[in-house]
Amino acid sequence: MRAPFVLFALCWSLSGAAGPDSCIACHSAIEEGKGPASIIKNDIHISHGLSCADCHGGDRTSEDPEVSMNKAKGFKGRPARTEIPKFCGACHSNPDYMRKFAPRERVDQLELYQTSVHGKRLASGDIKVATCIDCHSVHDIRAVKDSMSPVHPLRVADTCSHCHSDKERMAQYKIPTNQYAEYRTSVHWQAMTKRGDLSAPSCASCHGNHGAKPPQVESISEVCGTCHVLFEQLYNRSPHQAVFSTAGGGGGCVVCHSNHGIHTPDTGMLAGPSSICAPCHDAGSPQSNTAVQMAGWINGLDSAIKHSETVLAEAEKSGMEISEAQVRLLDGRENLVKARLALHAMQPEQMRIPIDAGMTVARETLQAGQAALRERDFRRYGLGVSVILIAIAILAIRGLIRRIESNSDTAQDSAD
Amino acid sequence: MPATELKNKTLDKTLDWLDERTGWRMVRDLMDHKVVPMHAGTAWYYFGGITLFLIGVQLFTGILLLLYYRPTVAEAFDSVRFIMTRVDFGWLIRSIHSWSANLLILSAFIHMFSVVFTRAYRRPRELTWLSGIILLALMLGFGFSGYLLPWNQISYFATKVGTDVAGTTPGVGPLIARFLRGGEDVGAATLTRFFDFHVIILPLIAFGLIGLHLALVQKHGMSTPSGIPAQKLSHMKFFPNFFLRELMVWYGVLAVLGTLAAIFPWELGEKADPFASAPAGIRPEWYFLAEFYTLKLIPSHVWIIEGELLGLLGFGTGAVVWVLLPFWEMKANGERRTRLATGMGVFLVCYLVTFTILGYVK
Numbered sequence: 221m222r223a224p225f226v227l228f229a230l231c232w233s234l235s236g237a238a239g240p241d242s243c244i245a246c247h248s249a250i251e252e253g254k255g256p257a258s259i260i261k262n263d264i265h266i267s268h269g270l271s272c273a274d275c276h277g278g279d280r281t282s283e284d285p286e287v288s289m290n291k292a293k294g295f296k297g298r299p300a301r302t303e304i305p306k307f308c309g310a311c312h313s314n315p316d317y318m319r320k321f322a323p324r325e326r327v328d329q330l331e332l333y334q335t336s337v338h339g340k341r342l343a344s345g346d347i348k349v350a351t352c353i354d355c356h357s358v359h360d361i362r363a364v365k366d367s368m369s370p371v372h373p374l375r376v377a378d379t380c381s382h383c384h385s386d387k388e389r390m391a392q393y394k395i396p397t398n399q400y401a402e403y404r405t406s407v408h409w410q411a412m413t414k415r416g417d418l419s420a421p422s423c424a425s426c427h428g429n430h431g432a433k434p435p436q437v438e439s440i441s442e443v444c445g446t447c448h449v450l451f452e453q454l455y456n457r458s459p460h461q462a463v464f465s466t467a468g469g470g471g472g473c474v475v476c477h478s479n480h481g482i483h484t485p486d487t488g489m490l491a492g493p494s495s496i497c498a499p500c501h502d503a504g505s506p507q508s509n510t511a512v513q514m515a516g517w518i519n520g521l522d523s524a525i526k527h528s529e530t531v532l533a534e535a536e537k538s539g540m541e542i543s544e545a546q547v548r549l550l551d552g553r554e555n556l557v558k559a560r561l562a563l564h565a566m567q568p569e570q571m572r573i574p575i576d577a578g579m580t581v582a583r584e585t586l587q588a589g590q591a592a593l594r595e596r597d598f599r600r601y602g603l604g605v606s607v608i609l610i611a612i613a614i615l616a617i618r619g620l621i622r623r624i625e626s627n628s629d630t631a632q633d634s635a636d
Numbered sequence: 637m638p639a640t641e642l643k644n645k646t647l648d649k650t651l652d653w654l655d656e657r658t659g660w661r662m663v664r665d666l667m668d669h670k671v672v673p674m675h676a677g678t679a680w681y682y683f684g685g686i687t688l689f690l691i692g693v694q695l696f697t698g699i700l701l702l703l704y705y706r707p708t709v710a711e712a713f714d715s716v717r718f719i720m721t722r723v724d725f726g727w728l729i730r731s732i733h734s735w736s737a738n739l740l741i742l743s744a745f746i747h748m749f750s751v752v753f754t755r756a757y758r759r760p761r762e763l764t765w766l767s768g769i770i771l772l773a774l775m776l777g778f779g780f781s782g783y784l785l786p787w788n789q790i791s792y793f794a795t796k797v798g799t800d801v802a803g804t805t806p807g808v809g810p811l812i813a814r815f816l817r818g819g820e821d822v823g824a825a826t827l828t829r830f831f832d833f834h835v836i837i838l839p840l841i842a843f844g845l846i847g848l849h850l851a852l853v854q855k856h857g858m859s860t861p862s863g864i865p866a867q868k869l870s871h872m873k874f875f876p877n878f879f880l881r882e883l884m885v886w887y888g889v890l891a892v893l894g895t896l897a898a899i900f901p902w903e904l905g906e907k908a909d910p911f912a913s914a915p916a917g918i919r920p921e922w923y924f925l926a927e928f929y930t931l932k933l934i935p936s937h938v939w940i941i942e943g944e945l946l947g948l949l950g951f952g953t954g955a956v957v958w959v960l961l962p963f964w965e966m967k968a969n970g971e972r973r974t975r976l977a978t979g980m981g982v983f984l985v986c987y988l989v990t991f992t993i994l995g996y997v998k
Contacts, residue, residue, distance in 0.1 A: 539900055539901040539903065541717065541720045541721050543717065544717070544721065599727075599728075599898045600898055600899070603895060606891070607891050607895065611891075613887050614887050614888065617884050617887070620880060621876075621877065621880045621881065624876060624880075625877065
């Protein structure tokens with residue numbers, strides 16, 4: 221009999237301490253630190269002055285549960301999963317309302333979500349697909365830039381993987397579950413996690429976030445081209461573009477570089493046992509020979525630049541001033557990058573331009589390095605000769621001193 | 637008349653003609669009569685000569701560098717690089733100038749401490765001591781001003797730190813910092829000023845003082861350490877006996893300079909970028925390192941006094957006591973505070989060596 225009284229007294233006292241928000245006060249007491257009320261203090265909505273009632277309805281000023289959670293007061297309670305996007309969208313699709321809190325925030329999330337694979341399946345009654353709360357969490361929703369947010373760039377791939385790496389869950393959709401494992405071996409993951417480059421792509425960068433779906437085969441190069449602009453332009457000029465765009469099982473860049481597990485490209489992709497050209501072009505065919513030739517050019521320029529670097533490093537270690545050659549060598553490296561870029565057009569004559577320019581730089585800087593080493597040797601030789609001459613001069617002076625002092629001793633003896 | 641006799645007679649006549657107009661025989665007589673005391677500490681006398689020789693090297697190499705150096709922010713760094721890469725033996729001249737500057741300061745310090753430990757500052761050589769101390773300060777000024785001239789990253793930030801420290805001098809600090817920099821920060825005006833200090837103002841003062849210092853040494857002769865009875869002391873003629881020995885030492889120093897320049901050419905670094913962050917571990921040249929490290933060790937505030945200010949007050953007081961050494965070492969009644977002066981000298985050597993090493997290591 222005393223329990224309701226105690227609970228009421230507790231709610232009363234807590235509501236006094238926490239202001240007029242009776243939802244948090246009562247739920248904190250009831251849930252004993254295990255429910256939404258215990259985690260909501262970190263929620264971005266709370267930090268903007270909103271409260272439970274702003275989403276769930278009801279009257280947060282009343283300590284009486286009968287009043288505060290009365291449907292007549294607009295109380296909606298917990299929404300069904302199929303209702304969640306509209307539940308959130310009630311505010312997030314309202315530009316006038318959102319302008320008060322986040323004027324730069326987009327308000328088309330719900331619209332995009334409805335076009336996504338997730339949204340379409342949810343609309344058809346599949347409640348296993350992701351809704352807002354599966355990615356953004358619920359009751360402790362944080363800003364995307366907050367590193368604790370599950371959709372922060374560093375964490376978003378992990379968040380997607382909760383469902384997409386779950387074989388059991390994905391079985392009914394017949395889609396692979398190795399994307400996250402492959403992504404973690406990719407250059408994009410390395411850039412994101414090792415170099416701390418938060419602009420590096422993760423799942424949402426290519427698939428979209430609210431409107432998530434796989435890129436179309438014909439648009440893959442445009443997806444990659446969002447960041448790799450020049451590569452896309454050159455690829456679109458290549459003979460591969462027309463062929464790859466009609467390929468099955470993915471197309472465009474993915475044909476050579478794969479999709480989730482993109483690794484650092486090297487010339488082994490063009491020639492040798494792991495050549496990616498081999499499945500389409502027979503060894504010895506003109507196309508295969510061209511690929512081998514282009515790989516040779518890139519390897520040749522790379523080696524020439526590295527050789528120049530080694531010689532210049534040795535000269536620098538010897539204290540020689542070679543900063544001009546080192547700056548010039550940057551042009552060589554830039555030409556190597558340009559040659560790797562030009563490769564994507566698959567037009568060898570275009571690729572020769574940066575290769576030739578790079579080789580000229582490599583040759584000039586090598587000559588500068590070798591000249592510096594010759595100069596170092598000349599200095600050391602000159603030093604050796606100078607030290608010998610100085611030693612001879614010192615010995616000559618020593619001899620002169622002895623002769624002078626021996627003469628003066630003789631003169632002294634004669635005088636005595 | 638035999639040809640030889642005629643030749644000697646013509647030479648004598650020419651020399652007499654010259655002597656009548658220049659009095660050069662007076663110099664020869666001085667050299668003839670100048671002697672150097674021979675004792676266990678005679679070797680210390682060479683350091684005065686080494687210092688003088690290195691000043692000569694600095695003058696010679698400095699004039700050669702001036703042929704190509706351009707003292708503007710836009711051109712200074714490139715002109716030094718041009719000297720090192722394009723001018724024949726420019727690398728050698730620049731490296732010798734830089735290494736010689738360091739050896740010169742080292743040699744001047746050794747010369748100063750040898751004077752202290754052999755009591756060569758005592759009456760009547762007080763002015764010789766004072767002129768020497770001012771010369772040492774000028775050499776440090778040469779080092780500080782010359783360090784900025786290549787306008788590289790390290791020298792830029794070291795000058796920034798150095799002028800900041802000077803700016804904390806009580807009362808006149810901001811004025812000194814502004815005077816040195818020619819503005820609020822190290823920039824184009826600072827480079828021009830430091831160039832003027834380095835090649836005009838400091839050399840003019842230094843040459844006058846070197847003349848005075850040498851004239852005083854000539855007037856009073858070489859000092860002998862106290863405690864050696866006069867009858868036990870032998871002497872060597874300065875010219876040619878001691879001079880030739882000094883010449884051998886100079887040749888040796890030249891060999892060391894050449895070796896350092898050829899094996900460890902003075903590096904140029906990167907062009908100064910005022911907007912870049914200061915390079916890690918920025919520190920001044922080794923001869924300011926002990927003081928720099930001491931200032932780093934002092935807490936930011938000691939009681940109500942700022943740490944840097946306290947350090948500068950300490951250095952200032954110590955410098956005044958050191959400069960006035962010949963005057964306080966001997967009391968009015970003739971009694972000497974020899975042990976105190978020796979103790980101070982030993983302490984100063986230990987402090988400078990230890991803190992310079994710690995400044996490098998830490």
